[in-house]
Amino acid sequence: PDTVLVSAPARHPGAGFFNPTFSPLPIGDPNRGLENTKPPEYLTAASFDKRQALIDGFDRKFRERYPLQRVKQYSDFYTEATSLLTSGELKAFDLNEEKPEDRDRYGRDAFGQGCLLARRLIESNVQCVEVTCGGWDMHSSIYNGGTLPARAGIMDKAMGNLIKDLADRKLLDETLIVLTTEFGRSPVINYNAGRDHHPAVFSSVMAGGGIKGGQFYGKSDAAGHAVDEDGVAPADFNATIATALNLPLAEIVHSPTGRPFKVAHDGKVLSKLL
Template identity: 50%
Template sequence: MNPTSTSFGRRQFVAGAAQTFLGVSALSQLGSKALGAGANASPQKQVPTARNVIYLYMNGGMSHLDTFDPKPDSDVMGLTKTIKTRVDGIRLSENVPLLARHANKLAILRGMNSTQGAHEQGNYFMHTSYTPRSSIRHPSMGAWLQKFQDRGNPTLPGSVMIGNESRHPGAGFFESRFTPLMINDPESGINNVRPLDWFTEDRFASRLSLAKKLDQKFASTYDVKNVRAYSDMYDDAVKMMKSEELKAFDLDAEPDAVREKYGRDRFGQGCLLARRLVEHGVRHVEVSLGGWDTHNANFTRVPELCDQLDSAMSALLGDLEARGMLNETLIVLATEFGRTPDINSNDGRDHHPAGFSCVMAGGGIRGGQVYGATDERGDKVIEGSTGIPDLNATIGYALGLPLDAVLYSPTKRPFTIADKGKPLTQLFG
């Protein structure tokens, strides 16, 4: 039987293609009702220091004591020792020796703290600056970036999420075209992006033309944003299918030596893919690394995770610098909370939102600095307290986004990029 004569409907085909290629669905597109900025809004503007963001998310709660905020000679360290770095006065855990050599590029935020001590809530808070509500889903930073500045490459997604992080908030209450493309395995790229041999260009054009004709009356009768967005979804899928820029997703184009340097694990290859994507105009790429929920065997598991993080992030920093891209690319290393100074009976550390660390580099950030501090046990923040909205405001500031611009949800509630967060402008320069 000729496959073109089957009951595979035009709507299912193109909507399925859009979902596969762009990470969106027709139903969510039609359900989006985000409103624009208020008529009286007069957002402040700042000169951007970065064009792109590569966001490295350590899912599960990365231990600050065993990575970026060690406490030399303290009993809270357990088996973890500290090492010197390239910057006098900055010491890191022995688990990140390669990043220690890049300390001159890093701004280490040791005063991070959160109000959320559970994984799902903390993850959501870190990505959106808002606590979860049953009645609304808030946009992530990649969606805010696209909303205000649109895409960097018209034929590729505006943002990409690499890794198996199913709870990513995505576009929130914005239009679904701002949803990131989700890629589980960076080495697989985008599956099923090319049509089968029997489905020729002429057949595809004919079906698409027929679909538009059948939709024409409905679209003209209901000429509103959400209906137009549904049509845009079709157009985006087609553009991406035909784009020569899809080569950005092909890691086989990279030399073996480069791939080995990043690490052959999924996180390492995800970071390499992130570099390729920003080179091709994708402005916001997130790469996640899970497994940091070390209630058990912290001193076995953290070194294993740090091997992946250390190789990939250090390679990314060096690669971007060598290509002249580090100044325009902001790298953010984030996690939902830290781990307790106290070591539990399972040789692990428990959830600790009261004090932890994040790291920023590139994109106008001044390297070789530490901002904020926890006490001698790594328990409480005693200097440079930085909330989650403050970190996100700093990212928005680097991108030149209007931090005080108000957009409205479907229920007409006002929201800003980082809630009440204040950017850490002292990190730049």
């Protein structure tokens, strides 16, 4: 697959406004890899081929009667799934291929194992891997034995080892790593010893392919309440990512309904980062 989604919530937008061909392959639990890929012992290769031929026979008549793009995409999913089932690349999804000490190094939590899986998929030429790390909606008791230090440690361990391994394998210069979120947390501690939603200021991290490391861009005020210098809009962020990946900013593509899009709308590229 071109795109793989690891540990994401069910509400993930998938392909968005575009057709299902662009939907990511979801992996719910990185420890379990790509499930339901091993055929039962009683199902021989010949029997499997007969079943596929039977499905195709039923579907062909339907496709001929309803020659719609969505119908074709449904059949294409079967073709792609069958191709993956018989591919030697399936082992990339199996974390049991890794040494126990390497799995420990990333952390045995979902995010750590997800980042390890991402490294394996990148080594197998998957173009885009998204790994979700949830649990940051901390409105109460985040310090003094609370959840924040533990979550930060989980992320630090996984991200650090992902960057290190990609660098050791000479893959970091051709792999863009982006760590981001949907909004920040309030600079003022609330009455429950937690932090509330704060979309006015938050940070993201970019590393690897196309990025000049060791710098920061933008600045908040002293309280972390508002942007003070060089604010970055989502379109600017997307434009910078697209430029690092050599994607055409000016090209217009269309959704199945004819809606026009550009990869970053009219965002400006943050050239200082590249």
